[in-house]
Amino acid sequence: MSQTITPSSGNLNGSQAPSPAIAPSATFSLAEFSQETLALTRRLFIQLQRRPSTLVAGIIQPVMWLVLFGALFQNMPQGLFGGSQNYGQFLAAGVIVFTAFSGALNAGLPVMFDREFGFLNRLLVAPLASRFSIVLASAIFIATLSLVQTSVIIAMSAFLGAGLPHLLGLGLVIAIVLVLVLGVTALSLGLAFALPGHIELIAVIFVSSLPLLFASTALAPLTFMPNWLKIVASLNPLSYAIEPIRYIYTHPHWLLGSVIMETPFGAVTLGLSLLILVGFSTIALLSIRPLLRRSFT
Amino acid sequence: MAPAVSIEKLQKRFGLVEAVKDVSLQVEPGEIFGLLGPNGAGKTTTLRCLCTLATPDSGKIEISGISVLDEPKLARQKLGYVAQEVALDKVLTGRELLQLQAAIYHLPRGSVKAQIEQAIDLLGLQEWADQKTGSYSGGLKKRLDLAAGLLHRPDVLVLDEPTVGLDIESRLIVWGFLRQLRDSGTTILVTSHYLEEVDALADRVAIIDRGVVIASGTPSELKDRVGGDRVTLRIREFTPPEEAERAKALLQDLPFVQNVIINSAQGNSLNLVVAAQSEALSAIQQTLKAAGLPTFGISQSRPSLDDVYLAATGQTLMDAEMAASSQRDLKAERKQNMR
Known part of the structure; x- marks a missing residue:
């Protein structure tokens, strides 16, 4: 703090003519939107690069799931869980989806901390093309992490004997993960804008994540569940991400018309399942728009 | 514009x-x-x-x-x-x-x-x-x-x-x-x-x-709107209250003095409002001297924004x-x- 600041006179703002740097415009500009989204995404990746522990933990955790949970039910009678040859194969789809889901569910936390530290105000006083860039940046970031995690889980499952879907199947698995991540990230950010503080957000994450896991087809198939749980699991969006992936894993010749799940409300085909998933994410994205606008945009 | x-x-x-x-x-x-x-x-x-x-x-x-x-x-x-x-x-x-x-x-x-x-x-x-x-x-x-x-x-x-x-x-x-x-x-x-x-x-x-x-x-x-100058007077470094009261009574009678407050938080110093630009300091010192009171410190200043605030709200x-x-x-x- 000992040196003085000596701006060469006159170069502060020049003549203070309206700066050409900022063309006054109130209309939406895609170039502006991508500029701000890119910058916000870059910030998240810089944070990750300098504090990689979340990624490391995020990779260790699903591997633990596969190894430990897989071993727990290793000796279950073959064929008990439908077409899977072993529980490891059955479990892979559940772990892929649940890992992506929990990552996305936590997406709101950094935004909540930004709110609490006042950093979010920096973004809100700026002439953002759309505050949706904050959501999109988080979604891109979380989606990238999920893809890394998914790749590790797929590789690990293959190593543990679950086999590997064909290329098209793998592409569909990745698409399913991305759609789910987008929707859940949106919900999590919505919570980060709506809840009073990080304590409340963590509480919501805490009470919602495991029940959503158990009330889905991640760990056991619908046929294995009592009726009431069948109904709950059939309303759980996670099931509609898990079942297609599982079907792709066990059926090399899958079709969009293949029936993948018998819910109490009727048979669900692969195509319908994907449609439901896309619908869920679209509704999630639309539902948080009013929250982003809360102070006026 | x-x-x-x-x-x-x-x-x-x-x-x-x-x-x-x-x-x-x-x-x-x-x-x-x-x-x-x-x-x-x-x-x-x-x-x-x-x-x-x-x-x-x-x-x-x-x-x-x-x-x-x-x-x-x-x-x-x-x-x-x-x-x-x-x-x-x-x-x-x-x-x-x-x-x-x-x-x-x-x-x-x-x-x-x-x-x-x-x-x-x-x-x-x-x-x-x-x-x-x-x-x-x-x-x-x-x-x-x-x-x-x-x-x-x-x-x-x-x-x-x-x-x-x-x-x-x-x-x-x-x-x-x-x-x-x-x-x-x-x-x-x-x-x-x-x-x-x-x-x-x-x-x-x-x-x-x-x-x-x-x-x-x-x-x-x-x-300027508040008017007057401010004089801060210390009779001693720590003035006994009775001496401060005595000085206050004396100074209040001077024609150019508009107000005197004893500031107990500052060792019973006296805060005076005097007519602006007046030759107040020497007159105050002479008055004190005549009454046998010393002067430890005295200063005159224009009103501060705090005085503006004080005048408008009644508190500092x-x-x-x-x-x-x-x-x-x-x-x-x-x-x-x-x-």
Whole structure:
């Protein structure tokens, strides 16, 4: 703090003519939107690069799931869980989806901390093309992490004997993960804008994540569940991400018309399942728009 | 020419607390405008409404003729806001923060680099620009925050208590910088609860108390309006109360003395209001001498902005601050600030 600041006179703002740097415009500009989204995404990746522990933990955790949970039910009678040859194969789809889901569910936390530290105000006083860039940046970031995690889980499952879907199947698995991540990230950010503080957000994450896991087809198939749980699991969006992936894993010749799940409300085909998933994410994205606008945009 | 900032009859409440009851002010282009008031007077809320972070309950806010409520995005382009609490991402370097700032203000990629360099130079951050902001001192953080607020060359720079918590040297650096910025044409609106800060910096001042503007004008206009000079007299370093009372009785009878108060917090010194520019000091000393009282110290000064505040509200800024801070609904405010 000992040196003085000596701006060469006159170069502060020049003549203070309206700066050409900022063309006054109130209309939406895609170039502006991508500029701000890119910058916000870059910030998240810089944070990750300098504090990689979340990624490391995020990779260790699903591997633990596969190894430990897989071993727990290793000796279950073959064929008990439908077409899977072993529980490891059955479990892979559940772990892929649940890992992506929990990552996305936590997406709101950094935004909540930004709110609490006042950093979010920096973004809100700026002439953002759309505050949706904050959501999109988080979604891109979380989606990238999920893809890394998914790749590790797929590789690990293959190593543990679950086999590997064909290329098209793998592409569909990745698409399913991305759609789910987008929707859940949106919900999590919505919570980060709506809840009073990080304590409340963590509480919501805490009470919602495991029940959503158990009330889905991640760990056991619908046929294995009592009726009431069948109904709950059939309303759980996670099931509609898990079942297609599982079907792709066990059926090399899958079709969009293949029936993948018998819910109490009727048979669900692969195509319908994907449609439901896309619908869920679209509704999630639309539902948080009013929250982003809360102070006026 | 439209005023740089025009606020008319602003009102904003948080729950049961009326943070801003009636604030109107006009900031002319190219001036430093000081908003002075104790903590909790409504300064920050006023700025948050101006900077589109809070929606007013009623009132009109314009930046160079543009309605902040109707055209928030245009208004945001014209504004630079430096909040009271410096919020930096401690993992980013100073330069990375400025790059982010440049992108969210959509500075053209071609000129961003030069503009960031310029901002770094202006605030003397060269040495620290590539270090993580988590390692910065308080003064450095504030300077980086200033650099970020200025990066897009706003027409109006809004600063909320820019020197709270800074050491004296950093404070002087910030003051000097704001003056240079004003001299190059930027309009500056600054809040403060430091009298000296507003007195030293501001071309014009509005004094705000409990959500209402109670006085406005140039600092010297305001002081002239209060009238009289201030004399601080110490009979001894620590004057016995009875001696102070005796002196008070004597001095009250002098023709040019308008008011005498015994300040027990300052060792029973006497605070006098005397007719402006009068030759009061020698007359007071002679009166004391004739009565057999010594003079430990005596000084005459023009009224300060605190005297202006005192005259308008009947209490000093410091008393008001204590009173106001006990009445605030901090929880509601925090909630609002977290947007």
